[in-house]
Amino acid sequence: MTPQTGRSAGPGVPRGDLPHRAGATGWFDTRHRHLGDWAFVVNRLSGLGLVAYLYLHLVILSQLARGPEAWGGFLAIATSPPVLLFDVLLLAGLLAHAFNGIRVTLLGLGLVASRQKALWVALMGMAVLIALAGASRILGVTS
Amino acid sequence: MATLLQTPRPGADADPAAPARTLRVRRHRRGDSAEGWDRYTAPVGPRTTVLDALTWVRAHLDASLNLRHSCLHASCGTCGMRVNGRDVLACVTRLEDLPPGEVSVEPLRNQPLVSDLVVDIESLYESLDGVRLPLVRTSEGAPGSTPAEGVGHLTRFEDCVECGLCVSACPIVASDPEYAGPAVLGAAWRLVAEPRDRDPEPAYALVDGEQGAWRCHLAFECNEVCPTDALPAEEIARLRGILLRHRVVRWLQRHARPEEVQP
Ligand code: SF4
Numbered sequence: 001m002t003p004q005t006g007r008s009a010g011p012g013v014p015r016g017d018l019p020h021r022a023g024a025t026g027w028f029d030t031r032h033r034h035l036g037d038w039a040f041v042v043n044r045l046s047g048l049g050l051v052a053y054l055y056l057h058l059v060i061l062s063q064l065a066r067g068p069e070a071w072g073g074f075l076a077i078a079t080s081p082p083v084l085l086f087d088v089l090l091l092a093g094l095l096a097h098a099f100n101g102i103r104v105t106l107l108g109l110g111l112v113a114s115r116q117k118a119l120w121v122a123l124m125g126m127a128v129l130i131a132l133a134g135a136s137r138i139l140g141v142t143s
Numbered sequence: 144m145a146t147l148l149q150t151p152r153p154g155a156d157a158d159p160a161a162p163a164r165t166l167r168v169r170r171h172r173r174g175d176s177a178e179g180w181d182r183y184t185a186p187v188g189p190r191t192t193v194l195d196a197l198t199w200v201r202a203h204l205d206a207s208l209n210l211r212h213s214c215l216h217a218s219c220g221t222c223g224m225r226v227n228g229r230d231v232l233a234c235v236t237r238l239e240d241l242p243p244g245e246v247s248v249e250p251l252r253n254q255p256l257v258s259d260l261v262v263d264i265e266s267l268y269e270s271l272d273g274v275r276l277p278l279v280r281t282s283e284g285a286p287g288s289t290p291a292e293g294v295g296h297l298t299r300f301e302d303c304v305e306c307g308l309c310v311s312a313c314p315i316v317a318s319d320p321e322y323a324g325p326a327v328l329g330a331a332w333r334l335v336a337e338p339r340d341r342d343p344e345p346a347y348a349l350v351d352g353e354q355g356a357w358r359c360h361l362a363f364e365c366n367e368v369c370p371t372d373a374l375p376a377e378e379i380a381r382l383r384g385i386l387l388r389h390r391v392v393r394w395l396q397r398h399a400r401p402e403e404v405q406p
């Protein structure tokens with residue numbers, strides 16, 4: 001079977017010699033971009049944050065091996081206001097990533113492709129509500 | 144175009160009060176790694192497009208400015224560039240629709256730069272040829288169109304005009320040159336959805352891999368910039384659904400009749 005197309009820029013047309021790519025920094029360049037790209041950026045940033053936290057979490061757990069005193073000292077720090085604020089941020093990142101995951105899964109199955117913006121708004125709305133409820137618990141606004 | 148061709152040369156008998164716009168144009172001389180910007184002021188009429196203004200600049204101010212176009216009506220896909228940071232077809236982007244002030248004009252991204260506003264579109268053509276998508280659809284005319292009196296049925300061309308705007312907008316192509324990219328994956332979806340006597344199996348092989356449909360991270364920017372109804376991001380999502388079903392079917396076939404897959 002012969003290709004029907006035979007596209008060509010024409011004989012003798014010079015080929016490009018400069019790669020001209022934005023590179024990975026382009027992932028976070030949201031100028032002139034749209035809602036789908038924000039979903040992409042939030043997913044990348046929250047993902048990177050969660051990976052960083054995983055290592056922090058392992059360091060914290062290693063305090064357990066250092067005996068009850070070290071752990072007690074850690075607990076005192078863990079309940080201080082700046083760390084509680086960090087917990088709220090962590091919860092928000094976790095929820096954003098998890099709810100983005102639902103978007104990725106649905107679209108990955110070929111579903112709701114034409115409604116992806118509405119889907120993201122709805123999912124982020126849910127994530128924000130849960131994050132607010134969680135924040136009020138963590139910061140002791142409600143008990 | 145007519146307005147522009149009648150526009151007098153500046154400095155000769157140009158009317159200084161006539162409306163004009165300044166374009167800030169990215170320049171790259173072939174073989175030179177340095178890039179820079181040049182500013183040109185071109186006269187504008189009510190429907191002057193970015194491409195009109197650039198061809199005027201070429202004719203009247205700077206013949207060394209390289210750009211490419213052909214059809215002037217959004218069909219050939221050769222005039223893609225980034226205007227004010229957006230990937231557009233310059234022949235249908237009117238200056239009056241852009242916010243006041245300087246207009247920045249840059250070549251498309253993620254495709255090798257030949258010179259000034261010209262990128263190497265051949266790479267995209269080559270990848271598209273890999274899909275072997277016929278350019279004519281068997282489905283009737285575009286939605287809503289009716290054949291004229293005495294015409295039995297309509298055939299129509301593929302939606303994609305192979306302009307590469309989607310490739311320029313994609314954040315994944317930006318960091319990974321190996322990724323097949325939105326135009327190619329969209330073409331593969333159309334072949335799989337409407338095989339037109341072609342065997343879609345090679346297209347499956349082409350796109351069902353790490354650098355194929357599964358590499359897309361759903362930023363949907365290709366959809367936003369696509370000047371036609373091709374809408375590659377949606378097609379990639381649908382393609383994934385089809386690939387998944389295809390894999391399940393193949394797995395079931397293998398396991399239902401294991402003797403047939405023995406070498
Ligand atoms: S899919 Fe759309 S943006 Fe991409 S090359 Fe085709 S027409 Fe251009």
Ligand code: FES
Nearest residue numbers: 214215220222234
């Ligand atoms: S000149 Fe053909 S698409 Fe613009």
